[in-house]
Amino acid sequence: MDSNRYTLMTKRFDVVTFMDVCVDLIVRGGDIIPKFGQAEQLVGDYSIELGGSCCIFASQAAKLRLNTAGVGIVGDDPFGVIVRHYLQQSGIVMDYVHTDPSYKTGMSIALCDANDRAILTHLGSLDAIGLDDIPNELLESARHLHIGSYFLMKKLQPHWVAIAKKAKANGMTISLDTNWDPDERWEDGLQELLPYVDIFLPNVNELKAITRQSTVEDAILALQDIIPLIVVKDGGEGAFAYHQGQRFRAQSLKDIRVVDSVGAGDSFDAGFVHGFLAGYDVETCLHMGCICGGMNTTQSGGVAGQIGLEECIRLLADKR
Secondary structure, rough: HHHHHHHHHHOOEEEEEEOOOOEEEEEEEEOOOOOOOOOOOOOEEEEEEEEEEHHHHHHHHHHHOOOEEEEEEEOOHHHHHHHHHHHHHHOOOHEEEOOOOOOEEEEEEEEOOOOEEEEEOOOOOHHHOOOHOOOHHHHHHHEEEEEEOOOOOOOOOHHHHHHHHHHHHOEEEEEEOOOOOOOOOOOOOOHHHHOOOOOOOHHHHHHHHHHOOHHHHHHHHHHOOOOOOOEOOOOOHOOOOOOOOHHHHOOOOOOOOOOOOHHHHHHHHHHHHHHOOOOHHHHHHHHHHHHHHHHOOOOOOOOOOOOOOOOOHHHHHHHO
């Protein structure tokens, strides 16, 4: 047996991620575009759900039976209790999730219709994790590191390259989903991190913004010699990937009722990473991502629609 493969199989965790801890207050139905001047509007519904790209990713990864450790800080407040409940329910390892009363638990208000959303965010505990909060043993005892919310987790930004180097030295693979940059600068050390990334997971708009290219084709050309596996989420059209000069595509799930798209991309990431770690080919990984992302949209918020491994495999068989 290959010695590196044996080392990976004997590691404690399949996946580790540093979590952008927050809750999502999701508002939908009616006129969701706010009007100032003390105008009161009626909306159709709301829900309070687990938020945070990496939190939602970790939840789906754990439901797919990846042994998943998340590092995070919650506030000593009711939203912190909600976050802990959802994370525990998903099955992630909670050893590295701590309560700190000096932070408010982060919150995002998502104003949603079926095809789009606007998000207002208070960072709070979302940007609480710093380098000192990351135990050394985590980067020695995990197979894979997932990085998300790159532009929101400012305390970790200066340290990502050092973290990635340490992860690589310990035989880990790395995936990156930057999510949107609220400042729309698309910098902050990202270009220095990209050469350490094994799987890059942007959506179409993020891909073009990061590479400063007007077309997907030009964006891929700008990255294909830097990142071995580029996976691009394309909303209702599914997703496509570039690997070793080949292009692969998978369609989104059909005949499903979309409630909202909150967390769909993060659940996609977890499905793709599960396939990658299981040794599946790129096309199969894409299908698993589309299944997890698609099923996510059938329920409100980022985690209610997430599925387990058995259902994912059943849907994969139907899709193929």
